[in-house]
Amino acid sequence: MGRAFEFRKERKFKRWAKMAVQFTRLGKEIAISVKEGGPHPENNARLRTAIQNAKAVNMPKDRVEAAIKRASEKDSKGYEEYVYEGYGPHGVPVLIETATDNTNRTVANIRSYFTKSGGSLGKTGSLDFIFQRKSIFRFLATDEMNEEELELELIDGGLEELYVESDEEGNDVFVVQTSFEDFGNMQRLLEEKGIETTSAKLERISLSHTALSEEQAADVLKLIDKIEEDDDVQAVYHNME
Known part of the structure; x- marks a missing residue:
């Protein structure tokens, strides 16, 4: 008990x-x-x-x-968006999106996370060949929705890929992927069709993957957990399988 x-x-x-x-x-x-x-x-x-x-x-x-x-409010503090890239333990590439009101604090923290894990912070753009920015929309699947029909209806919005995944509650969710440039086009199309998204984001999709043992993966996840605890961090991406 x-x-x-x-x-x-x-x-x-x-x-x-x-x-x-x-x-x-x-x-x-x-x-x-x-x-x-x-x-x-x-x-x-x-x-x-x-x-x-x-x-x-x-x-x-x-x-x-x-x-x-x-x-x-006019005197409210603003946030600046920065992307940091580096290699974590076992050479795993890690990309971090941040929103900060103190860039010196943010970069110092991010660098320390990489250094303490045995990794290193890299130059901006150094991981462009690994991560591609995509527009990702998610919405709950209903009995009235047909995947083949949806594909045809969403082509005009720049649809690249449509598939179904499960959310944390076990519900079926449609995932729509378009290019970075077609975010606005797809957003407008979904709104016109009365489809209410559960999320609409620009995400980083890895073009290659790194295979690790369980122990090695645990080292990388420890770094990612530490990074995600930082208040300046908005999103973290890696390419572990």
């Missing part, structure tokens, strides 16, 4: 911690979107996407509105 209680307690804590990280990252994305295109989602596609992503992870509406309001 005691062990079961502790296990449930630990799972709940991890879920809350994960949610807190998601809210922080989405708050930054909202702030950057407002600074970039204004506080009105109907006229700001990036903000509209950020709000939709926040809704998908149950970020409270008042928290979203507060983030928009703060970012709209």
Whole structure:
């Protein structure tokens, strides 16, 4: 009984911690979107996407509105977006997207994570041959949706690939992939068709993969976990199989 209680307690804590990280990252994305295109989602596609992503992870509406309001104030701090690239343990390439109000702090932290793990921070663009930026949209599959029909309907939006995966609750989710440049085209098409996405993001897709043993993979995952704990980090990508 005691062990079961502790296990449930630990799972709940991890879920809350994960949610807190998601809210922080989405708050930054909202702030950057407002600074970039204004506080009105109907006229700001990036903000509209950020709000939709926040809704998908149950970020409270008042928290979203507060983030928009703060970012709209003239004296509010702005965030700059930077990408850091390097090689972790066992030569695994790792790419990190950040949003920061202190670049000196961010780069110092990122460099220390790589150094302490036996890896090294590289030059910007050094991993362009491994990671390709793609537009990825996800939405829940319904009984009315037919994969073949969807493929035909989404071609005009720049569809490159359509497949089904399962989310954390075991629900079937359609995943739509387009080029980086077609993000806006696909977003508009999905909105026109009344399809509500659970996430819409620009993600890094690895063009090659590195095979590791369990022990080696554990070394890399330890580095990734450390990086993801950093408040300035928005996303981390690697090419482990």
